[in-house]
Amino acid sequence: MPAYFVTGTDTDAGKTLVASGLLALARRRGLTTLGLKPVASGSETTPGGLRNSDALALQAHCYPEVNYATVNPHAFAPAIAPHLAARRTGAEIRLADLHDWLSPLLALERDLTLVEGAGGWRVPLNDREDLAGLAVALSLPVILVVGLRLGSISHARLTREAIATDGPRLAGWVGTLVDPGFCCDAAADEALYRDNLATLAHHLPAPCLGVIPRLSAGTPRAMAEAAAEHLELPDAD
Structure with a gap:
């Protein structure tokens, strides 16, 4: 049952x-597929309750289909760090609760299960625990999304x-061109783009699963x- 934890070098690196x-x-x-978003900030109020656009995007690619609560058990309205958003509602997100939620979903044995984090690797759940602890507790290999922008090499190396x-194994990494000002189409910038990717490949001990260009x-x-x-x-593996 291949299941992976998807993290990023930062917020808006392109994890979803x-x-x-x-x-x-x-x-x-x-x-068969299952996409999960344990904790999501920046959710909108709907007749069915709070809904997060990232979680909805993952839900749309689950087969067989699952309901929203299965994909995203913790949704918060403010677009701020999850532990702060939870605190504003008087809630506390605990690693043990996420573990109990995720364990039976992993037992479904979909051909591919992806658990998307929030922000980067060290995003807190509360004053004592990080969301990364979920990957550690369940021995989930990690896919690292590198937002290709100024500073991305250092951010990628620190995250790795x-x-x-x-302790988790780095199963692969993906580059995403998320910064409109990073590497234009000029020949010099193309050379810089290739050099950045080569540097990342040198320092990240895992296969590159792809590089996503700017998409319309x-x-x-x-x-x-x-x-x-x-x-x-x-x-x-």
């Missing part, structure tokens, strides 16, 4: 685009070191399908 793209790719290959310190804006499903064209599924 990568996760939904990998799920879309798996569906093309006839695989933190993952290694905590579209629906989340269309964006995921477009991202899938630039991705490969991780090897199930």
